Amino acid sequence: MTELLARAEGRFDELIKDIEALVRLESPSDDLEAVGRSADLVAEIGERYLGSAPERVEVDGRPHLVWRLGDGPRRVIVLAHHDTVWPIGSWGPDPWSFTDGVIRGPGCFDMITGIVQALLGMRLLIEDGVSLDGVTLLVTADEEVGSKTSRSLIESEAAGCRAAFVLEASGPGGALKIERKGTSDYQININGRAAHAGLEPEKGINAGVELAHQLLAINELGDSDLGTTVTPTVLSAGTTTNTVPAKAMIKVDCRVRSAAEQQRVDHDMHALQAVLPGAELIIEGGPNRPPLPASAATALFDRAQQLATDAGLDPLQSMAVGGASDGNFTAGIGVPTLDGLGAVGGGAHADDEHVEADKIPARTALLALLIKDQLVSRGTLDQQ
Known part of the structure; x- marks a missing residue:
C-alpha cells in the first residue's frame, strides 16, 4: 500500500460524511432552488479541502463553481457536476443509506462521490507540498440536462490544458471511459x-x-x-x-x-x-x-495504468460507452481527456444507484497521482 493510498483511507470517515451531506441535500437539475443549495454546500466543502472559495458563475440561474488554483497557465482541468436526476423525495423521507459498505442514495454514483473524491485527492497533494498552480476544478450545475449553460465555460476553462480528468462514475468493475459517443x-x-x-x-x-x-x-x-x-x-x-x-x-x-x-x-x-x-x-x-474518440484518451489511460501499477493499485480496465459527458466538450477542443474516474458502483439514474465505498480511497489516490504526473511532466514541479 502506498503512503498516498494510506492517507486517503485515513480520511475515509470525513469523506463519507461529506458525501452523505450532499446526497441528503438532493439536487435535481430542474429545481433551481435545490441546485442553488447544492452549490452552496459544494462551495463550503470545497473551501474546507482546498483552502479557497470558488468563483460562482451563474448562467440562467444555474450556479457553476470554478476553483482556479494558482496564477500560472492552465495545465489540468478536473471536471465534475453537482446536479442530479432524481426529483426531491424520490427516495423517500431519508434518501441516504450506508450499509455493509455500500452507499445508496440519489446521485451518489452519478456523481456526488466523484466531487468529494476530487476534492480529497487535491487536498492530499496540497498536504504533500505539491503546488497545484495551473489546476482548475470546475463543478457544473446542468450536465444532466445537456450542459447548455456550462458548455462555453467548460471549453474556455479547458482551453490550453494538457489534460482533462472527468469524475463521472466508472463503468462496470471500475472501468475508465476512454471513448464516448x-x-x-x-x-x-x-x-x-x-x-x-x-x-x-x-x-x-x-x-x-x-x-x-x-x-x-x-x-x-x-x-x-x-x-x-x-x-x-x-x-x-x-x-x-x-x-x-x-x-x-x-x-x-x-x-x-x-x-x-x-x-x-x-x-x-x-x-x-x-x-x-x-x-x-x-x-x-x-x-x-461532439464525440470523445479513443484517440483523445488512450495516452492518458496508458499513463494511468502505469501509475496505478507503480503505486500498487489494482490494474485498470477501460471501455467505450454510448452515453456522453462534459468530457466530450474537452475532447472536442483537442484536450486529452480521461473519463470515468469517479465512483465505482452502479445503477446510475436507476433505483439501485449505489457506490462501493471501499473503492473510494484508491480512486482518490489515482486522481491525485494523475494530476501530479501532469504537473511534473509539464515542468511545473521539481522532479521528485
Whole structure:
C-alpha cells in the first residue's frame, strides 16, 4: 500500500460524511432552488479541502463553481457536476443509506462521490507540498440536462490544458471511459390540417399519418456498422378521437462515434421532406456534444495504468460507452481527456444507484497521482 493510498483511507470517515451531506441535500437539475443549495454546500466543502472559495458563475440561474488554483497557465482541468436526476423525495423521507459498505442514495454514483473524491485527492497533494498552480476544478450545475449553460465555460476553462480528468462514475468493475459517443437531439413538429374524422376526413391532412412516414424515414438514418443510432423517442399526435390530427411531434436521440457521422446525420435529419401533400415539417435541433474518440484518451489511460501499477493499485480496465459527458466538450477542443474516474458502483439514474465505498480511497489516490504526473511532466514541479 502506498503512503498516498494510506492517507486517503485515513480520511475515509470525513469523506463519507461529506458525501452523505450532499446526497441528503438532493439536487435535481430542474429545481433551481435545490441546485442553488447544492452549490452552496459544494462551495463550503470545497473551501474546507482546498483552502479557497470558488468563483460562482451563474448562467440562467444555474450556479457553476470554478476553483482556479494558482496564477500560472492552465495545465489540468478536473471536471465534475453537482446536479442530479432524481426529483426531491424520490427516495423517500431519508434518501441516504450506508450499509455493509455500500452507499445508496440519489446521485451518489452519478456523481456526488466523484466531487468529494476530487476534492480529497487535491487536498492530499496540497498536504504533500505539491503546488497545484495551473489546476482548475470546475463543478457544473446542468450536465444532466445537456450542459447548455456550462458548455462555453467548460471549453474556455479547458482551453490550453494538457489534460482533462472527468469524475463521472466508472463503468462496470471500475472501468475508465476512454471513448464516448457524440450526441444530437432533434424535434420534428408536423403541421397538418384538422377535419371531422367522420363527416369529411378527406378535407384533413393527417399529421399522425405523416408522423408514421417520418418514423420510418428516421429509422433508416442509423448505421449499425459505424455505431450510429438514430432513435425516435417521444411521440405525440392528435387532440380528440373524432378529429383528423392537425399537429404531431417526434423527438429523436442520435449517438455517433465520429464527427463525420454527426454531420451526416444532421444533414439527413434537416433534409427530411413531408410525404403527404400539404403537410409541413419544422425540424429543430442538432449536435449537442461532439464525440470523445479513443484517440483523445488512450495516452492518458496508458499513463494511468502505469501509475496505478507503480503505486500498487489494482490494474485498470477501460471501455467505450454510448452515453456522453462534459468530457466530450474537452475532447472536442483537442484536450486529452480521461473519463470515468469517479465512483465505482452502479445503477446510475436507476433505483439501485449505489457506490462501493471501499473503492473510494484508491480512486482518490489515482486522481491525485494523475494530476501530479501532469504537473511534473509539464515542468511545473521539481522532479521528485
